[in-house]
Amino acid sequence: xxxxxxxxxxxxxxxxxxxxxxxxxxxxxxxxxxxxxxxxxxxxxxxxxxxxxxxxxxxxxxxxxxxxxxxxxxxxxxxxxxxxxxxxxxxxxxxxxxxxxxxxxxxxxxxxxxxxxxxxxxxxxxxxxxxxxxxxxxxxxxxxxxxxxxxxxxxxxxxxxxxxxxxxxxxxxxxxxxxxxxxxxxxxxxxxxxxxxxxxxxxxxxxxxxxxxxxxxxxxxxxxxxxxxxxxxxxxxxxxxxxxxxxxxxxxxxxxxxxxxxxxxxxxxxxxxxxxxxxxxxxxxxxxxxxxxxxxxxxxxxxxxxxxxxxxxxxxxxxxxxxxxxxxxxxxxxxxxxxxxxxxxxxxxxxxxxxxxxxxxxxxxxxxxxxxxxxxxxxxxxxxxxxxxxxxxxxxxxxxxxxxxxxxxxxxxxxxxxxxxxxxxxxxxxxxxxxx
Amino acid sequence: xxxxxxxxxxxxxxxxxxxxxxxxxxxxxxxxxxxxxxxxxxxxxxxxxxxxxxxxxxxxxxxxxxxxxxxxxxxxxxxxxxxxxxxxxxxxxxxxxxxxxxxxxxxxxxxxxxxxxxxxxxxxxxxxxxxxxxxxxxxxxxxxxxxxxxxxxxxxxxxxxxxxxxxxxxxxxxxxxxx
Numbered sequence: 001x002x003x004x005x006x007x008x009x010x011x012x013x014x015x016x017x018x019x020x021x022x023x024x025x026x027x028x029x030x031x032x033x034x035x036x037x038x039x040x041x042x043x044x045x046x047x048x049x050x051x052x053x054x055x056x057x058x059x060x061x062x063x064x065x066x067x068x069x070x071x072x073x074x075x076x077x078x079x080x081x082x083x084x085x086x087x088x089x090x091x092x093x094x095x096x097x098x099x100x101x102x103x104x105x106x107x108x109x110x111x112x113x114x115x116x117x118x119x120x121x122x123x124x125x126x127x128x129x130x131x132x133x134x135x136x137x138x139x140x141x142x143x144x145x146x147x148x149x150x151x152x153x154x155x156x157x158x159x160x161x162x163x164x165x166x167x168x169x170x171x172x173x174x175x176x177x178x179x180x181x182x183x184x185x186x187x188x189x190x191x192x193x194x195x196x197x198x199x200x201x202x203x204x205x206x207x208x209x210x211x212x213x214x215x216x217x218x219x220x221x222x223x224x225x226x227x228x229x230x231x232x233x234x235x236x237x238x239x240x241x242x243x244x245x246x247x248x249x250x251x252x253x254x255x256x257x258x259x260x261x262x263x264x265x266x267x268x269x270x271x272x273x274x275x276x277x278x279x280x281x282x283x284x285x286x287x288x289x290x291x292x293x294x295x296x297x298x299x300x301x302x303x304x305x306x307x308x309x310x311x312x313x314x315x316x317x318x319x320x321x322x323x324x325x326x327x328x329x330x331x332x333x334x335x336x337x338x339x340x341x342x343x344x345x346x347x348x349x350x351x352x353x354x355x356x357x358x359x360x361x362x363x364x365x366x367x368x369x370x371x372x373x374x375x376x377x378x379x380x381x382x383x384x385x386x387x388x389x390x391x392x393x394x395x396x397x398x399x400x401x402x403x404x405x406x407x408x409x410x411x412x413x414x415x416x417x418x419x420x421x422x423x424x425x426x427x428x429x430x431x432x433x434x435x436x
Numbered sequence: 437x438x439x440x441x442x443x444x445x446x447x448x449x450x451x452x453x454x455x456x457x458x459x460x461x462x463x464x465x466x467x468x469x470x471x472x473x474x475x476x477x478x479x480x481x482x483x484x485x486x487x488x489x490x491x492x493x494x495x496x497x498x499x500x501x502x503x504x505x506x507x508x509x510x511x512x513x514x515x516x517x518x519x520x521x522x523x524x525x526x527x528x529x530x531x532x533x534x535x536x537x538x539x540x541x542x543x544x545x546x547x548x549x550x551x552x553x554x555x556x557x558x559x560x561x562x563x564x565x566x567x568x569x570x571x572x573x574x575x576x577x578x579x580x581x582x583x584x585x586x587x588x589x590x591x592x593x594x595x596x597x598x599x600x601x602x603x604x605x606x607x608x609x610x611x612x613x614x615x
Contacts, residue, residue: 013498014494014495014497014498019498020498020501021501021505022501022504022505070470071463071466071467071470072463073463073464073467074467100553103549103553104549107549110489110493110497111497111500114493114494114497114498117490117494118494124445125443125444125445125446126443126444126445127444127445127446127450127451127454128445130454130458131454134454134457134458134461136486137461139485139486139489140482140483140485140486140489141482141485143485143486143488143489144481144482144485147481147485148481150553150556151556154554154556154557154561154563155556155563155565155566155569155570156556156557156561156562156563157563157565158561159474159477159481160473160474160477161471161473161474161475161477161478161481162471162473162474165467165468165471165473165478166468166471166478166481168467169464169465169467169468169471170464170468170478170482171464172460172461172463172464172467173461173464173465173482174464175460175464176457176458176459176460176461176462176463176464177457177461179453179456179457179460180453180454180456180457180458183450183453183457184450184453207536207538231505231506232505234504234505234506234537235504235537235538235541236538239536239538239541239542242542243538243541243542243545243546246542246546247545247546247549250546250549250550251549251550251553269580269584270550270553270554270557270558270577270580270581270584271554272557272566272569272570272574273570274575275572275575277571277572285570286569286570286571287569287570288568288569289567289568289569289570289571291568292568292569404571
C-alpha cells in the first residue's frame with residue numbers, strides 16, 4: 001500500500017486505506033454482488049425504456065418526455081401492442097419491484113468497494129483517470145435514479161423538474177457509465193467468482209470459520225479490496241448476504257404486491273398503493289380523484305355529451321344513456337396499470353372504440369385522439385382502436401363507474417399505460433392517417 | 437502502439453470503450469437540458485447525488501465498520517497469510533461473548549433500510565398529491581414501520597433461540613471458506 005506517511009497501525013480516518021478493516025471485504029464479495037446487479041440492472045433499464053415506449057410517444061399529444069425528438073436517445077422502435085392485456089402491468093411491475101429489490105444489493109456493493117475511493121495514488125494513468133471520472137456518473141447516476149424513483153413512488157415532490165424526463169435521461173447517464181465499468185471489471189468478476197470461493201461454501205460457513213479473503217498480488221491489483229489490516233470478523237459473510245437478500249425480499253414484495261393487487265395488496269404496507277379502498281364495486285385504487293380536477297359537479301351531470309368526429313368532418317353527439325342503449329355493450333376483465341408500478345384488474349363494460357369509429361363513418365383503421373374534461377389528451381394507435389377489448393367504459397363490476405374512476409365515460413385499452421386511458425372523456429376524434 | 441499503451445495505461449480497446457461510454461453519458465446529460473423542464477434543478481440533484489455519496493455514504497460506511505468491528509486493536513496477525521497456507525495456531529476468531537451479534541444486526545439493518553427507503557412516508561413529508569391522487573388519507577406509516585421492526589426482531593429472537601438449541605448437539609463444522 002502507498003500508506004507510507006502514517007504510523008503502521010490502522011489509525012486515522014476514512015481517508016486512510018488502512019483504516020478500512022472489515023474482514024468481509026474482498027473481490028469475491030464484491031463480484032458476487034456485482035453479478036447480481038449485472039443481471040438485474042439491465043432488466044430494470046430495459047423495462048424502463050419499454051415503459052416509455054408504452055406511451056406511443058411518437059403519436060400526437062402523447063408527451064412522455066418534454067422536448068422529445070431532439071435527443072438522439074428518444075427513439076421508439078415499435079408501436080405498443082394491444083395484447084396481451086397485462087403487458088404494461090407486468091412490464092412496469094418488473095421495473096418498480098426489481099428496482100426496489102436491488103436497492104440493498106446496490107448499497108452493500110457500494111459498501112464493499114468504499115476503500116477504493118480513498119486508494120492511493122488517486123490516479124495511476126490516463127486510462128485509470130478516465131475510469132475514475134466515469135465512476136462519478138456511475139455512482140451519481142444510480143443514486144439519482146433510485147432517489148427520484150422512490151420519491152415518485154411516495155408522492156413526495158421536493159423538486160420542480162419533470163420526473164419522467166429526469167429519470168429517463170438519468171438512466172442513460174448511468175448506463176453509459178455502467179457499460180465501461182462492465183467492460184473493465186467483467187474479467188475480474190469472472191476470475192474472482194471462479195477462483196476465490198463458491199456461494200455454497202460461503203453459505204455453509206459460520207462466524208467462527210469466517211476469515212478474510214486471501215490477499216492479492218499488488219503487481220496485478222494495486223487497489224486490492226482485501227484489507228491490509230483486517231479486524232476479527234464479528235459477522236459471517238452469509239449473515240451479510242442473508243441480510244441483503246432479506247432486504248431485497250422486503251422491498252421487492254412491496255412492489256409485487258401493489259402490482260398484483262387484490263388479496264395480496266396489503267403486503268405493500270409501506271407503499272401508497274398498499275390498500276384497497278373498500279369492498280364496493282368502485283372501491284379499487286384511483287389514480288386521480290374527480291375532486292382534484294376542481295371541476296363543478298354539473299360538468300359530469302345529465303347535460304354531458306360525448307362529441308365523436310371523423311377525419312371527414314362527420315360529427316355526432318351522444319348522451320350517456322344513448323351510448324348505453326344504442327351500442328352493443330361488451331364486458332372484459334382489464335387492468336388499469338399505472339406507471340408507478342401498481343395495477344388493478346376489474347370487469348369493465350362499455351362500447352367498443354371500433355364501433356364508435358364505424359358509427360361516425362371513420363374508414364380503414366383510424367387512430368384516435370381522445371380529449372377529457374380536464375383538458376388532458378391522448379392519442380391511441382390504430383392497433384389499439386381496433387382491438388376488440390378496447391372500450392369506452394360506462395360500467396365497472398356491473399355498476400356505473402364512479403366520478404373518481406371517470407364518470408360519465410372512460411377509455412380502457414388492453415396492455416396500455418393508464419395515463420393514456422383517459423377518464424371523464426369529452427371528445428373523440430378518429431384520424432384518417434397515422435404517422436406510424 | 438506500445439508507446440500509446442504505456443502512456444495511456446491500457447489497451448487501445450479500453451480507449452474505444454471509454455469514448456463510447458462517455459458519448460452515451462454526454463447524450464444523457466444533454467437530454468436533461470433538452471427536456472427543458474428545470475434542467476438546473478436536475479443538474480443540482482445529480483451533483484447532489486455525487487456529493488451525498490462522497491460526504492455521507494463514505495463516512496457512514498466507515499462508521500458502520502467501526503461500530504461493527506469494535507475498538508481498533510487488531511487481533512489478527514499483521515502479515516496476511518499467503519494463499520493456501522494453514523491457519524496459524526491460536527489465531528482463533530471466536531467471539532468472546534456467546535451471542536452471535538448477527539441476530540441483532542440483521543433486523544437492525546433491515547429496519548434501517550425500510551426507514552431510509554420509505555422516509556418520506558414515515559416522516560410524513562408534505563405530500564399534497566397523496567390524497568388528490570389516491571383518494572385516501574395517508575395511513576400511519578410510522579406505526580407500520582415500528583410494527584415491521586418489532587416483527588423482525590421477534591423473528592430474529594426465535595431464530596436465535598433455535599440456533600442455541602441446535603448448537604448443543606455437536607455437529608461437524610465445515611472447513612473455513614477461503615482456506
